Amino acid sequence: MPHPSSPLPPALVGATFQTGTAEQHGVTAKRLRSRDLDARIHGVRAPAGATEHLVGRCRAFAARLSPEVFFSHSTAARLLGAPLPFRLERITHVHVTVEAPTRAPHARGIYGHSRRMAPGDVIDVSGLRVSAPERVWCEMAGVLDIPDLVAVTDYLIHHRRPLTTTTALAERLAFGDRISRSRRLTAALELSDDRAESRPESRLRVACVWAGLPWPSVNHEIVDTETGRGYRLDLAWPELKFAIEYQGDGHRTRAQWRRDMSRRERLRIAGWTILELNSDDLRDHAALIGLIRSGLASR
Numbered sequence: 001m002p003h004p005s006s007p008l009p010p011a012l013v014g015a016t017f018q019t020g021t022a023e024q025h026g027v028t029a030k031r032l033r034s035r036d037l038d039a040r041i042h043g044v045r046a047p048a049g050a051t052e053h054l055v056g057r058c059r060a061f062a063a064r065l066s067p068e069v070f071f072s073h074s075t076a077a078r079l080l081g082a083p084l085p086f087r088l089e090r091i092t093h094v095h096v097t098v099e100a101p102t103r104a105p106h107a108r109g110i111y112g113h114s115r116r117m118a119p120g121d122v123i124d125v126s127g128l129r130v131s132a133p134e135r136v137w138c139e140m141a142g143v144l145d146i147p148d149l150v151a152v153t154d155y156l157i158h159h160r161r162p163l164t165t166t167t168a169l170a171e172r173l174a175f176g177d178r179i180s181r182s183r184r185l186t187a188a189l190e191l192s193d194d195r196a197e198s199r200p201e202s203r204l205r206v207a208c209v210w211a212g213l214p215w216p217s218v219n220h221e222i223v224d225t226e227t228g229r230g231y232r233l234d235l236a237w238p239e240l241k242f243a244i245e246y247q248g249d250g251h252r253t254r255a256q257w258r259r260d261m262s263r264r265e266r267l268r269i270a271g272w273t274i275l276e277l278n279s280d281d282l283r284d285h286a287a288l289i290g291l292i293r294s295g296l297a298s299r
Contacts, residue, residue, distance in 0.1 A: 004034040016046040016059045041109065054078055058094055058128050061110060065096065069105055070122045070129035072097040072113060073139045079125050080136060080163060082152045083199035088143070097131070116177040133164040134172035141181040141188075149188040151202035159194040166192065195219045200246050200282060201234050208235070211289040213296065216244070224266055231263060233274075240299035241272045244292065248279070273299060 007013075009025040019032055022045060033039070038046040041060040050056030058071055058079070071079060073095035074088045096105055097113040104112035121135045131139060133156045140152055156163045166189060173185050191209060195218040196202045209215055220236035220243065223229070236243040247260075267274055275295050281288055 004031070004036050006031060014047055016044065016050065016056075016063050018063055019043055019045060042107070054094075055126055055128070057092075057109075061094055061096070061107075062128055064107075065105055066098075067129075068102065069096050069098050070131060071095065072131040072135070073111070074143065076125075076131035076136045077140055077152065079128065079130050080133060080156075082136065082140075082155050083202075084152070085144075085148060115179055118172060118175045118177070134168050135179070137164075137169055138172060138177075138179045138185065141184045142179065146184055146187050146191070147203040147206040148199070149184060150191045150206050151196070151199040153188045153192040154194065154196035154202045157192060157194045158197070162194070193218045197234075198246065198248065200248065200279065204244065204246060204277070204282065205235060207285060207289060208292060211293070213289075213292065222270075222272075224270065227266070229266075231267065233272075237296060237299075240296060241270075242275070242295055242299045243267075243272060244275045244277060246277050 008022075008027065008031070012022060012025060012027070020043070022032055023029075032045055036048050038048050038050045038056075038060070040051045041057070041064065044060045044063045046056060046060050051060050054075070058075065062069075062071075070076075071094060074084060074091060075095040077084055078089065093109055093111055095111045095113065097115055098105060099117045100114045102114055104114040106112050118135070121132050122129050123132045124130070137149075137152065137156060141149055144152065153169070156169070157166055169185075169189060173182060173189075176182075191206055193202075193205065196205065197219060201218070205216060205218065214237060216235040216237055217233075218235060220233045220238060222231050222233065222238075224231065233243040234245050264274055264276075273295065275292065277288070281291075
């Protein structure tokens with residue numbers, strides 16, 4: 001791959017563009033093969049390395065697809081920041097949809113869909129046409145189990161940064177089309193909670209409810225009466241002073257470990273029993289529920 005032999009026209013510097021557009025600006029075929037340009041998407045050039053990331057990859061495809069096409073399914077969910085299983089986060093292909101009866105787009109690197117659309121089904125995200133939160137919710141019902149669909153629902157309706165509401169989700173579900181799986185979506189809606197803050201927390205809550213345990217308070221807030229300091233507990237049964245804390249990878253730093261140790265001790269003095277879990281604990285569902293059930297019974 002040659003070094004850049006000449007500067008690009010000002011209109012193309014730092015931009016994503018079709019090779020035909022570049023040729024109209026007098027850019028040679030040799031210049032389009034230079035290492036400062038990303039050529040992974042056929043017929044498109046972008047700044048070097050741009051398509052290694054989802055947004056850049058979507059911009060490159062958007063440059064060559066018709067304006068009616070929008071990004072959908074797990075691609076849209078990722079663009080919205082929704083929590084997904086690793087198997088979906090690692091996909092390099094992008095999902096795109098066009099309104100039926102237009103034929104679904106087909107090209108290397110994309111999964112094309114042709115579907116019915118409801119009013120408001122497409123929004124703008126970083127300059128890209130993307131499935132709206134309500135549509136994404138329906139699209140993901142086809143590939144996620146109920147606990148992961150609950151995690152997506154929790155994220156979309158989060159009380160501090162809601163992207164939609166339970167009412168809007170229910171209305172989109174009622175519209176009815178081929179992307180919806182009504183039973184799974186209805187179950188996810190009933191199990192949702194706008195205070196959940198992570199996928200593991202959501203899955204853990206669903207596991208507790210399905211096991212017949214009392215519904216926990218999510219991100220339960222308490223105040224230390226001596227210090228006035230506030231604490232939040234991932235899942236809590238306040239009447240029993242029993243709580244579950246999920247420790248993700250972010251808790252591995254020494255500073256966080258010290259803060260957690262101090263916090264645990266203050267909660268213990270206040271009469272709370274805290275069950276700390278990590279990703280390994282979530283792998284054995286039966287053992288996990290047995291552990292939580294024993295903890296509740298002991299209180």
